[in-house]
Every structure is written in structure tokens, then in C-alpha cells.
Amino acid sequence: MQTTPKGFRLHLGIFGRRNVGKSSLLNALTHQATSIVSETAGTTTDPVEKPMELLPIGPVLWIDTAGVDDEGALGELRIQKTKSVLDRTEIGIIVSNADAPITRFELDLIVAFRNRSVPVIYVLNKIDVAQPCPETLDELESLKIPYVKTDAITGRGIVELHEVLLRSVPDDFLVPPPILVDLVPPESMVVLVVPVDKEAPKGRLILPQVQAIREVLDAHLSCVVVQDTQLADVLQRISPPPALVVTDSQAFVKVSADVPQSIPLTSFSILFARQKADLGIMIEGAKTIKNLKAGSRVLIAESCTHHPIEEDIGTIKIPKLLRQFVGGELEFKHVRGHEFLTDNFNCDLVIHCGACMWNRREMLSRIMYCQNANIPITNYGLAIAYTLGILDRAIKPILDAQKLRSL
Ligand SMILES: Nc1nc2c(ncn2[C@@H]2O[C@H](COP(=O)(O)OP(=O)(O)O)[C@@H](O)[C@H]2O)c(=O)[nH]1
Ligand code: SF4
Ligand SMILES: [Mg+2]
16 A cells, blocks of 8 residues: 555645644544644644545545644744645645634635635534534535535544545546556457357447457557357467457356466456456455355346346346355345435345446445445456356456556
8 A cells, every 4th residue: 555656646635724623534534543633722733644545546645734723933834834735735625613604714725725726625523512504504505615514533424525535536536547458568469258149239349348449459459359159269379379368257167268277367347347446345345245145135236227238147147146156045136327225225245237338436436335334345247256266367367467566
């Protein structure tokens, strides 16, 4: 985690007047005593920096500052230091006592962030003591500033603050990793296995396949696209062997038998779990399949509302594989589109489609929702690979590439 250079971390600055609970909020956000909390105003002097992995957003750097209303000559110096943090802040968090009106201190901060095109979040803290007055909420709404009510001592509102943070993360920070080109050496060849069975759409390929081919071409690599039935024969004819084989998850067992262990193998869904979501969290989710037992509840979620291709895999194939794995009946619920856990289906696992039609932020929001509700989440490809006992092989090409990068 500490290997991420500071410059690549999303800088989250915490600002506000003295004693409003900025340091307490940072401690609640990081679950540790990072910053000194005190009843004495002006305790935080120099900005306090705390790097952390804020899942599923990624590596962030929290910066706790001194109060912007500090007094005296020393106070002036602290204010200068606090202002210098403004210039490196990518999301500004303004903390205030919940019942306090918005004063010139907060307004100055809002203007400073707006001038820098930096998103702002307003935190109304100490709601255990007093509620915000309606005028403050009206003003925040008219300024179009998202706000969250917190009690930094008990951690109330921290989950909501995480959700608002994710919504405020600038797009360029959420730039997804490539689909596959970073997993193979330059100028290498990859083989894409695309079964054309009765479930395949007529006359075309599906989006993940098209996107993978396009990425390979853009990177000036080459690729061979074959059906699973031709794979063994084609592999014999390719020399040197391909740098990677990517298969549709549904053909994984056959393909895994046909591809020698020396050739890295993964699936489209696993590549998309990395690109669209957070592969680490999704792998952990897949591994919780071993905890399912007869009667466990599984939510199967698809991003598209009507998608006949996925219908079979989500409604028939995955439930069948899971029943076989568990050796008993499970309770399944299927949701589509933006409908998601809204009826509080208290489930043991969420299995999501590859989300190829969605942007990364939307999928990360779902992951965050599940994490906050303590529900493991995985995707179709990972769930299939796990139940078939081939997960380790399927994720190895990605883990190997990550290891190489961190050397
Ligand atoms: N009741 C209550 N007290 C809080 C809350 N957050 C912080 N405090 C208290 O407010 C005081 C100032 O907190 P601190 O985090 O040092 O404020 P800072 O100066 O803005 O960093 C301390 O005594 C904290 O215990 C809260 O949500 N509720
Ligand atoms: S978003 Fe999901 S349901 Fe829609 S095509 Fe992609 S994998 Fe299938
Ligand atoms: Mg402080």
C-alpha cells in the first residue's frame, strides 16, 4: 500500500474552523488515532498527512489542517500552512459544527475550492449534540454542495461520507486500467476464445470481446480469435506460443484443459472485474462461496435490464453451479439495471455481471454499497472459476503482472 507514490494518491483535504472535529473526523475515517484530538482550540498545528487505501476508491492521502480561524501571529502562520494545502487538495472537505451557520470562513473555503474547480463536501459534525438549522441546509442546497451529517466520536455518518466521496472523485482518478495489454510483453500475440453457440448474438460479437480486440490492435499487438472447438489445433500451429489466452468464462473448463499450464490463461470476466471494478475485492468475494450452505441467499445482479445473452448464465448456469457446489438448494434473487438491494434483501453474496456497459464509478459504488453492508461481492467469471476449481489459474496472469510492476 505504502508503495504508491504520494503524487498518485487522491489528496483529500479536511478544512474548517478550530474545534469543529476535523481531527476526530480523520480518525473516524482512518479508524486510527492519526491526528491529535483536543478540547483546546488550535491543537493541530502543521498539516497532518495520512496515506491509506480507501477501498474501493484506491490510494488516497488525507490531509488534516489547522483551523482557518486561528488567532495571533502563530495562528497566522498556521493559516498560511493550511492555505498551502488548498493547492494540493483534490476533494475539499469542509467541517463545521452542525448547528453553526455558514460563516465567512466556510464561504472563503468554498470560493477557494470553486476557483480551483475542486469538488467540495460539507460535513455537519457533532449531530449528537445539535441538529443543523434549516437555513444552513437550504444554503448548501442552493450552493449545490453535497453535505453529510456526522458524529465523529461514534462514527455515525462515516458510511454516507464515503459514498459522497466516491461520487465526488474526479473522473481522471477513476481512469480504469487497460483490459489486457499491460499483462503481455510488447509485440506479443494473444489468443481470444469466443464460443459461437446458440447463446451468442446473431452476426456480431459482444462488447467485451470487441473492446479486447480493439485494445490489442491499438497497442500494435496481434491476436487470433478462435472458437473453443478449434483452440487445441490452433495452439499447436502458433510458435512461439501466445503470451496469453483469454476465454469466455463459460468455456473455461474445456479451454483450461486444452491450454498447456505454461501458457497464461484468464477469462474476459476476470479482465473486466479488474477494469470495471476492484479485482481484489471481487476475488475475496468469490472465495466466500465456500461459506455458502443450503438455504443461503444469493443476489444475482445484471447491469442491463434486457439482455438475453446473460439471461441463461445468470438465471440458470450460475445457480446450477452453486447448487452443485453447495450440495443443496439456495435462495436466489435476480435484479437488473439500477435496481439494487433496494428492498434490503439480506443476502450472503452478490454475484454481478461483468458490467461492460457501465462506467467504473457506478460499479465501484455498488462495491462500496456491499462493503458498507458487509456483503461479499464477486462477478460471474470469478464465481464460475471458483466453483470449477480454476480460480487460481485464471487470476495468475494478473497477479503475476502486478508482482512484476511492484518489483
Ligand atoms: N460530541 C461530539 N464531540 C466531538 C465530535 N467530534 C469532535 N468532538 C470533540 O470536539 C473537540 C475538538 O475535536 P478535534 O477533532 O480536535 O477538532 P479540530 O480542532 O477541528 O481538529 C474534541 O473534544 C472532540 O472530542 C462529535 O461528533 N460529537
Ligand atoms: S453490462 Fe452486464 S448484463 Fe449488460 S452486457 Fe455487460 S455483462 Fe451483460
Ligand atoms: Mg485538529
